[in-house]
Amino acid sequence: MELTDTEFEQYQTDGYLVVEDALSPAAVDRVKTRLREYTHGDREHETFESQLEPRVERGELEVEEEGDAVRKFEGLGMVEADDVFAEVANNETIVSVASQLLGPNLKLLRSAAMFKPPEIGSEKGYHQDAAYYPIHPMDHVTVWVALDEATTENGCMNVVPGGHKDGILGHEAVEYDTDIVIAEKDYDEDDAIPIPMESGSALFTHCLVPHYTAPNTTDQWRRALIMAYMRSRSRFSKPDEELPPWVDSVHIQGEEFPGCV
Numbered sequence: 001m002e003l004t005d006t007e008f009e010q011y012q013t014d015g016y017l018v019v020e021d022a023l024s025p026a027a028v029d030r031v032k033t034r035l036r037e038y039t040h041g042d043r044e045h046e047t048f049e050s051q052l053e054p055r056v057e058r059g060e061l062e063v064e065e066e067g068d069a070v071r072k073f074e075g076l077g078m079v080e081a082d083d084v085f086a087e088v089a090n091n092e093t094i095v096s097v098a099s100q101l102l103g104p105n106l107k108l109l110r111s112a113a114m115f116k117p118p119e120i121g122s123e124k125g126y127h128q129d130a131a132y133y134p135i136h137p138m139d140h141v142t143v144w145v146a147l148d149e150a151t152t153e154n155g156c157m158n159v160v161p162g163g164h165k166d167g168i169l170g171h172e173a174v175e176y177d178t179d180i181v182i183a184e185k186d187y188d189e190d191d192a193i194p195i196p197m198e199s200g201s202a203l204f205t206h207c208l209v210p211h212y213t214a215p216n217t218t219d220q221w222r223r224a225l226i227m228a229y230m231r232s233r234s235r236f237s238k239p240d241e242e243l244p245p246w247v248d249s250v251h252i253q254g255e256e257f258p259g260c261v
Contacts, residue, residue, distance in 0.1 A: 001093045003100050011101060015164035015209035018195060022093045022202035023145060031225055032147055034084040035113055039067035047077025048111075053120050061120060069120065073113040076250050079227075085111060088145065089227050094202060095252060098141050098229040101204065105232035105254030107261055109133065109140055110246075112226040114213075116155045121216030123155070126187050129228065130168055130207040133247055134237040135261070138168060140207045140230035146197040147223040154222035155213045157203055158192040164208035234261045 001019065003011075011017040023031075037043040038050075055061040056069035063069045078085040088094070089108055099106055110133075115121065130138045150156035187210055195203055205211065207228070216222050232254060236243055249261045 001096050003097060008100070011204065011206070014161040015206040016159050016161070016195070017097075017204045018197065018201060019093065019097055019204065020198065020201045022097075023088065023091065023200040025200060027087065027091070028147055028200050030084050031088060032223065034082065035073075035115075035147075035223065036067075038073070039070050039115075040065060045073065047081040048073050048075030053117065053122055055120065055122070063117075063120070068117055070115050070117070071122070072115060074246065076108065076111055076248055078111040078113070079108060079250055085225070088225055089250070090252065094143055094145075094227065095229075097202075097204060098143065099253070101141055102139070102229060102231050103254075105256070106229050106252040107232050107234070107256075108227060108250040108252050109135070109230045109261075110142070110226060110228035114224045114226065116213070116216040116222035116224075118216060118219045118221055121155055121222060123215045124213045126210050126212045128169060128208050128210055129205070132244075133207075134243065135230060135234050135247075136237050137231075137234065138208055140228055140234070142205045142207060142226060142228045144203040144205065145225045145227070146199055146201050146203075147225060148221050149199055150195075150197045150222055150224070151218075152194050152196065152214070153216075154218045154220055155216045156197060156222070157195045158189070158212050158214070159195060159205060160187055160192050160210040163187070163191075163210040164206040166208070166210075168208060169210070230261060232260060233257050235259070236261060
């Protein structure tokens, strides 16, 4: 897929871009089936982490099956050990757009699945993806792929257009050590715009764009798959022994460079 000048300008100006039909319906079905196998079937997920909804984790809310309360999967092991997720990470449309935004030499920084279960899917407060990763330059691209229709009622993405120009902001931990939100009250809900999306569409966001998702108040799932890409010339800004355990990389395309990620 070739970005138009208007699309490229929008990403540079607003920090985000939606690409419709990035995944085919068949590919979306494969991903949802595989996720269900992990949450409700016999497939083990030893290569990545699983996290439950906070109210269920605290015992404040009961569900029939634990799989009904999974909040997210996280880890590059999703791509390294599972061909269904690897297919998305190497999807021609997604990689093409990422390379036009970042250049031809790409590595995968993150893979995750966000579930938002019906009626119990919790909000995720304002944050910047760059705050999780000690990487320079701070320009990696997060690709948020809708697996179900994402609406304002079930927790679609909300972004602050142009907010990536404000640089990195202070964050603080909330429910989990790996669940951080912007510490200063720089933004309120009126500063963001909702991005409703059809299943299979992909939202490309600059890693410094502040964004949040509301709770899922519907009886439908709102699932999404996340793949984040960075330049192969990027550098980790901390020594290896000080890197958080979730910071690593997987080669996607192009050259690799000594001393870089």
